[in-house]
Amino acid sequence: MLADPAHPLGQRARTQLPRQTGLSAQGVEQAFTRCLETQPSEAEIARLLAAAHETPRSFVLLSANVFTAAHRAIALGLAASPQVFVRASRREPCFPGLLAEAAPGLFTLVDEINAQAGDTVWAYGSDATMVELRRSFAPGTILKAHGDGFGVVVVRQSDLAHAAQAEWGAFADAVALDAALFDQRGCLSPRLVLAEGDAAFAQRLSQEVFNALTRVQTTIPRGTLSNEEQADISWYRQCVCCVGNWKEHPAGAVALVNDAMDPVPPPGRILQVCALSDVQQALQQMAPLLTCVAHRKNSESSAGSFIANLHRCAPHARHCVVGHMQQPPFDGPADLRPT
Amino acid sequence: MDAREQSQALHEKVQAFAQWALGPQRAATHEQSVAQEHRRFDELANEIKEFQLRHCPALATLHKAQGAPRSSLAVPSDVFRLSRVACHPPEQDSARFHTSGTTAQHTGWHGLRTVETYRALSTGFGRKALLGDQPRATVIALMNSPLENPHSSLIKMCEFFMEAFDGRSLPGEDDAQPFATRKSRWLLSGGALNEAGLRVAVEVARARGEIVLLLATSLSLALLLEQLPNERIALPAGSVVMPTGGSKGRAVQLDPAALRASVAAFFEIEDSQIISEYGMTELSSQLYEATLLHRSASPGVYCAPPWLRATPVDPITLLPVAEGALGLAQFTDLANIDSALCVLTQDLIRSEAGGVRLLGRQPRSPSRGCSLLAEPLLVVASS
Numbered sequence: 001m002l003a004d005p006a007h008p009l010g011q012r013a014r015t016q017l018p019r020q021t022g023l024s025a026q027g028v029e030q031a032f033t034r035c036l037e038t039q040p041s042e043a044e045i046a047r048l049l050a051a052a053h054e055t056p057r058s059f060v061l062l063s064a065n066v067f068t069a070a071h072r073a074i075a076l077g078l079a080a081s082p083q084v085f086v087r088a089s090r091r092e093p094c095f096p097g098l099l100a101e102a103a104p105g106l107f108t109l110v111d112e113i114n115a116q117a118g119d120t121v122w123a124y125g126s127d128a129t130m131v132e133l134r135r136s137f138a139p140g141t142i143l144k145a146h147g148d149g150f151g152v153v154v155v156r157q158s159d160l161a162h163a164a165q166a167e168w169g170a171f172a173d174a175v176a177l178d179a180a181l182f183d184q185r186g187c188l189s190p191r192l193v194l195a196e197g198d199a200a201f202a203q204r205l206s207q208e209v210f211n212a213l214t215r216v217q218t219t220i221p222r223g224t225l226s227n228e229e230q231a232d233i234s235w236y237r238q239c240v241c242c243v244g245n246w247k248e249h250p251a252g253a254v255a256l257v258n259d260a261m262d263p264v265p266p267p268g269r270i271l272q273v274c275a276l277s278d279v280q281q282a283l284q285q286m287a288p289l290l291t292c293v294a295h296r297k298n299s300e301s302s303a304g305s306f307i308a309n310l311h312r313c314a315p316h317a318r319h320c321v322v323g324h325m326q327q328p329p330f331d332g333p334a335d336l337r338p339t
Numbered sequence: 340m341d342a343r344e345q346s347q348a349l350h351e352k353v354q355a356f357a358q359w360a361l362g363p364q365r366a367a368t369h370e371q372s373v374a375q376e377h378r379r380f381d382e383l384a385n386e387i388k389e390f391q392l393r394h395c396p397a398l399a400t401l402h403k404a405q406g407a408p409r410s411s412l413a414v415p416s417d418v419f420r421l422s423r424v425a426c427h428p429p430e431q432d433s434a435r436f437h438t439s440g441t442t443a444q445h446t447g448w449h450g451l452r453t454v455e456t457y458r459a460l461s462t463g464f465g466r467k468a469l470l471g472d473q474p475r476a477t478v479i480a481l482m483n484s485p486l487e488n489p490h491s492s493l494i495k496m497c498e499f500f501m502e503a504f505d506g507r508s509l510p511g512e513d514d515a516q517p518f519a520t521r522k523s524r525w526l527l528s529g530g531a532l533n534e535a536g537l538r539v540a541v542e543v544a545r546a547r548g549e550i551v552l553l554l555a556t557s558l559s560l561a562l563l564l565e566q567l568p569n570e571r572i573a574l575p576a577g578s579v580v581m582p583t584g585g586s587k588g589r590a591v592q593l594d595p596a597a598l599r600a601s602v603a604a605f606f607e608i609e610d611s612q613i614i615s616e617y618g619m620t621e622l623s624s625q626l627y628e629a630t631l632l633h634r635s636a637s638p639g640v641y642c643a644p645p646w647l648r649a650t651p652v653d654p655i656t657l658l659p660v661a662e663g664a665l666g667l668a669q670f671t672d673l674a675n676i677d678s679a680l681c682v683l684t685q686d687l688i689r690s691e692a693g694g695v696r697l698l699g700r701q702p703r704s705p706s707r708g709c710s711l712l713a714e715p716l717l718v719v720a721s722s
Contacts, residue, residue: 228702231654235415241404242397242418261421
C-alpha cells in the first residue's frame, strides 16, 4: 500500500515524507522503489525469524535517519513477540504512523518505552542514546542496541587497472547511488572509499566519484540539509582543506586524503576517498564501526580470495557489491554487529 | 633571515607587544590605547600570517584550497590530530603538548619551537587575572606533576605560575629543585589527592601572610569535595581557586554553578575568588573570568589578553556573527607564532561586555552518524 503511489496511503506518504525527512521527492520515491522490502523471499523471512528470540513484549525505538528502516525494525519486533510497542522518532513520526494505519492492530504506537524485566527493546540511534537507554531501563530488560556505524567501499587499483572508462563510470555511479539514497544518513551509507593503490589512482577515483555525484543529482536530487548537518559539513570541509583536496558541488562533495581520516564525512553526500597502501589493515582497524563493506563486482580469479579477506577483516559488517549497500537482505537487523 | 630567525624575531615582537599592552606606558587616553592596541595587533597578525603561509604546510594547503572560504584561514582544532601544524621541523620542537582528547581517542599535539613566549605571556596575563594586586602567592596545584604528565600544556603553565608567582620552597623542598619535581606542589598522584599537602601549603601561606593560588581541574575539585564531604579547609582571605576544564569523560556531568558554590564553601572564600580559566592545547594564550580584573564583571564571562581575539563565527559560513549572536569560538592568538595564528573550535561563545561567554559545544547533527569523534577511528598511515 505504502509503496504504491496510487494508493491513498502511498500518496500521503509521498506528500508528507519529503517534508519530514528532508529528502527530495525523488529521494523518497527511490527509497520506496529500491529499499523498502516489499517482496522478501521465504528464506529471508526464515532467517529473520531465527534472528529474533522470543520475548513477552517487544519495544521498538526508531531512529529518523532512514524512514524505511521502520518496516524491518517492526518486523523484527513482531518476529519476537505478539505484543509490539513502537516509539517513533520525534523527527520522523510519519512512516511508522502510516504503517500502523496500513496494518491496524499489528503493533501499538507509544510515546514512551515502559519496558520491564524480561521485555526486549530494539533500539536504533546514536551511541549516546544507547548509553542513556542502558541506564534508564529496569534490570532484566534486554536491550538490542544498534548504535552508530557506517559503510565503506573498498577498491584496489588492480580492480580497475584495465577497465574501460565506462567501467570506471559505472563503478563511481554505484558508489554515488549508495551515498544518494537517504542522502547518506543511513548507518549502511558509505562515508569512505578506501582506495588501495597509488596517488594517481586515488586522484582519478575521486574525480570519477565526484562526476558521478553530479550525475546522480539529476535523477535523485539532494534534499534539504539541517543547520547542524550544514555546520558539520563546514567543519569537515575546513579540516579537509588543511590536509587534502576538496571538490564540492550542490550535489555533494568529495574529499581526497592520504589516510583514513577521523573525522569521517558527515551525511549529505560527502565521500572521503582515502589513498591507502593496505585496505585490509584499514578495514581491520575500523571494523567495530563498520556496518557495511562494498566491493566492485569482479570476475577475476583473484577476487574471491580478496572478498574472503574483506569478510575476515570486518566479520560483523554486511558485505555486498557496490550499488546495493542500501538493499540488505530482509534477514534480520540491517546492522549485524553484536548488540 | 631563515625561518628560524624570522620566527625568533616574531617572538620578540609579540613579547614586546604583550609587555606594552599589560604595562602602564600605553597612550594617554583609553580610546587612543585601544586604537593603538588594535593597530599593533593587526600588524603583528599580518606578519605572523605571512610567515605561517610560507612555512606551515597545513596553512598553505588551506590557503590554496578551493573549498575553504577565502576569508577564513582558521585551522579547526581537529587538524592538530590529523597533521603536524608547525612552521618548523619536528627536530626543532622544544616542547610537544598533547591534546587532551576532549572528544577523541586519537590525540594530537602542538609542537612549540620555544616555550619562552608561552611562559612570558601566560604568566603576564595570569598574574593580572589571578593575583590582581597581590605581589605573591603560595601556588599549589590539584593536578598530576609534570613528571607524571610531561606533555600537558596546562601543567606546564602551572609550573610557570609556581616559578613566577611563588618561587620559594615549601617545607621539605630543596631550593635548587625544579618546580616540576616538587611533590609538595602537585597534589594529585595516581588518582589520589594529597590532602595533607594541601593543609601544609595553606599553613605556609598563612605564615607568609599571603594568599594561596590553587590551580585545579574541575574534575579534581569534584574529587576533593567527594573525598572530604563534611570538611572545610579555610584559605587565607583573598585566596584564589583557578578551575579549568569541564567534566568531559565523567559519567555524571558536573553543574558548574553548583561546583563553584561548593568549592567556595569548602575553602571559605567568596564566589568571586574562583577564577575559571579557559585554554586549550592548540592555543598558547588563555582566557580568564574577569572578576578580579573588573569587579563588575559577571562570572562566566571570560576575558582575553590583548594578544588574543575570540570571535564568534557562524558554524555554517565561518564568518563572524552579528553582535550578541552565538557562534563557534575562533581564536586569533598572536602567541601561536610557530603553528596556527587562527584556530577554530567547536565551543560556542557569545560576545558580551568585557569578554565572551562560553555556552557549551556546538550540537552535532543527529544523523552525524557515528559519534565518530568519540570512537576509536583510526588514522591509518599510508605509504
